[in-house]
Amino acid sequence: MNLPSLRDTIHAHGLDAKKSLGQHFLLDPSICARIASLGGDLTGRSVVEIGPGPGGLTRALLDSPASRVDVVEIDSRAWPLLEELASFYPERLHIVQQDALKLDAASLGPAPRQIIANLPYNVATPLLVGWLRQADQWERMALMFQLEVAERICAEPDSSAYGRLAVLAQWCASCSVVLRIPPGAFSPPPKVNSAIALLIPHKQQPSPDLFRAMEQVTAAAFGQRRKMLRSSLKPIGGEALLEKAGILATRRAETLTIEEFNRLAELHLANKK
Numbered sequence: 001m002n003l004p005s006l007r008d009t010i011h012a013h014g015l016d017a018k019k020s021l022g023q024h025f026l027l028d029p030s031i032c033a034r035i036a037s038l039g040g041d042l043t044g045r046s047v048v049e050i051g052p053g054p055g056g057l058t059r060a061l062l063d064s065p066a067s068r069v070d071v072v073e074i075d076s077r078a079w080p081l082l083e084e085l086a087s088f089y090p091e092r093l094h095i096v097q098q099d100a101l102k103l104d105a106a107s108l109g110p111a112p113r114q115i116i117a118n119l120p121y122n123v124a125t126p127l128l129v130g131w132l133r134q135a136d137q138w139e140r141m142a143l144m145f146q147l148e149v150a151e152r153i154c155a156e157p158d159s160s161a162y163g164r165l166a167v168l169a170q171w172c173a174s175c176s177v178v179l180r181i182p183p184g185a186f187s188p189p190p191k192v193n194s195a196i197a198l199l200i201p202h203k204q205q206p207s208p209d210l211f212r213a214m215e216q217v218t219a220a221a222f223g224q225r226r227k228m229l230r231s232s233l234k235p236i237g238g239e240a241l242l243e244k245a246g247i248l249a250t251r252r253a254e255t256l257t258i259e260e261f262n263r264l265a266e267l268h269l270a271n272k273k
């Protein structure tokens with residue numbers, strides 16, 4: 001038995017794209033294959049896809065040598081369609097009927113895992129921050145974002161895009177924008193350009209406490225990004241903290257390197273103990 005085409009599957013299951021779920025589907029198999037290839041050699045790997053929708057990217061992942069593909073989908077209209085796909089791959093495709101924001105990694109294949117996904121843009125940033133909190137769980141992430149968000153993740157200091165997301169992401173992973181995708185590649189086309197950011201988590205990851213301290217430091221520093229750090233960091237130690245870290249109190253958040261932020265987070269954590 002052959003797999004029906006994606007368009008026929010969408011039609012048969014009445015899966016009209018819902019704006020509220022950020023649904024913009026990829027129907028071109030060559031684009032899906034290109035995205036799946038960003039996982040590198042998937043032989044024997046466990047891959048997680050967030051938001052499979054009609055399953056275009058899922059099919060490409062199943063065409064790879066990955067040993068297991070877990071798909072996490074919130075939209076119950078897509079579940080029967082995914083069950084149908086799973087009947088072709090009963091050993092390898094696992095469907096998690098859940099909100100990815102509440103995902104328990106225990107329901108997935110064994111770590112280390114990869115995440116390869118065309119993310120729903122309305123929840124893409126909180127999803128990414130949640131994965132960074134447990135970056136030791138992931139070997140690689142190839143994630144489609146709104147282009148502007150992908151650029152913020154990979155931004156360098158002293159640029160307007162550099163902020164909290166860049167610091168958290170680059171502190172935990174090597175980050176690069178690897179593929180831009182125009183709106184016309186999606187059905188329906190989004191109003192924005194899109195891009196895949198590739199994140200390769202570092203071998204050493206911060207402890208959960210240190211991660212929380214970094215979240216506090218970056219929230220304070222970038223919450224008032226136009227102010228000097230002596231003023232924006234006042235609630236968490238201000239000038240004393242900066243002096244210990246060897247950072248001039250007159251600098252602004254967007255000029256600090258990841259390494260300097262790391263020093264501030266470590267000192268902030270030590271102060272809290």
Ligand code: SAM
Nearest residue numbers: 021024025026051052053074075099100118120
């Ligand atoms: N992967 C499909 C593709 O490329 O054609 C669909 C991508 S579409 C941009 C985003 C998908 O994420 C949709 O299927 C949507 O239902 C799903 N989604 C939205 N919010 C979600 C959430 N909180 N948890 C899990 N899936 C979600």
